[in-house]
Amino acid sequence: MNKIRSQRPLSPHATIYRWPLNAIMSIMHRITGVGLFVGGFLIVWWFFAGAISESYYDFVSCIVTSIYGDLVMLACLTGFWFHFCNGIRHLFWDVGLTFNERNVMISAILGLLGTAFLTALSLLSIYFWYG
Amino acid sequence: MGFQTNFSKVDGLGSSKEGTHHWWMQRLSAVALIPLSLLFVYTFMQILGSGYQEFVDTYSNLGNAIVAILFLIVAFFHLRLGLQVVIEDYVHSKTWKVLLLIVNALFCWGLMGVGVISIARIAFGFVG
Numbered sequence: 001m002n003k004i005r006s007q008r009p010l011s012p013h014a015t016i017y018r019w020p021l022n023a024i025m026s027i028m029h030r031i032t033g034v035g036l037f038v039g040g041f042l043i044v045w046w047f048f049a050g051a052i053s054e055s056y057y058d059f060v061s062c063i064v065t066s067i068y069g070d071l072v073m074l075a076c077l078t079g080f081w082f083h084f085c086n087g088i089r090h091l092f093w094d095v096g097l098t099f100n101e102r103n104v105m106i107s108a109i110l111g112l113l114g115t116a117f118l119t120a121l122s123l124l125s126i127y128f129w130y131g
Numbered sequence: 132m133g134f135q136t137n138f139s140k141v142d143g144l145g146s147s148k149e150g151t152h153h154w155w156m157q158r159l160s161a162v163a164l165i166p167l168s169l170l171f172v173y174t175f176m177q178i179l180g181s182g183y184q185e186f187v188d189t190y191s192n193l194g195n196a197i198v199a200i201l202f203l204i205v206a207f208f209h210l211r212l213g214l215q216v217v218i219e220d221y222v223h224s225k226t227w228k229v230l231l232l233i234v235n236a237l238f239c240w241g242l243m244g245v246g247v248i249s250i251a252r253i254a255f256g257f258v259g
Contacts, residue, residue, distance in 0.1 A: 030217055033213045033214075034214065040206060043175070043203075044245055044246040047246050047249040047253070050183070051253055051257075054259075057183050057186065061179075073179070080168070084165075087161055088165070091158065091161060091162065094158055125176065129177050130180075
């Protein structure tokens with residue numbers, strides 16, 4: 001019976017609708033959260049190398065600040081700021097605030113603007129620190 | 132209207148009172164990470180890519196070492212809880228789900244331990 005049922009055609013439902021902004025924010029929160037595991041791993045590797053020896057530190061530092069390392073760290077930085085801003089939205093909802101369609105839309109846009117601003121600010125400060 | 136099954140009504144033990152434990156720990160660590168991640172990232176961004184001596188000097192500083200250690204503890208705790216939810220939501224095979232939950236826990240606790248001990252070794256002046 002289940003086999004017959006599984007072969008019946010399904011009319012398209014959830015997948016044919018345009019994603020609301022908040023649904024995109026929600027799945028991005030998960031994707032950035034999982035992705036930040038890579039950043040966490042690299043940071044621990046970097047500290048571990050630093051605790052071993054100067055030559056191992058230089059080796060890991062070289063990998064993390066190579067062009068591929070920079071791209072991964074840039075992705076982690078952007079992902080971190082997104083997860084940070086969107087996480088604050090979640091904390092507001094958890095205490096029952098800003099929990100209606102209009103405010104969810106406003107905070108989603110604020111979250112995206114915040115992510116862009118904080119990422120740009122980080123990159124600018126790195127630029128100024130290193131000259 | 133009760134939501135208990137017939138069995139648990141007869142059993143009479145009530146709930147384990149831990150239904151919100153995972154959720155609460157996730158929020159608690161999230162709140163702690165707001166200041167901790169800002170402080171950690173601020174120092175980390177300045178020091179990533181620098182020479183060994185500058186790295187050792189930075190994390191020999193008591194404040195920087197405390198922030199980095201607390202950050203790694205709370206961040207990996209938060210990461211484990213988050214990854215656990217993702218695994219539970221998307222992995223439907225019981226075998227794979229349990230295996231991944233074990234791998235998740237071991238990796239997160241393991242990386243946390245390695246990171247904390249490494250920073251401690253630098254902070255206590257055993258290297259550099």
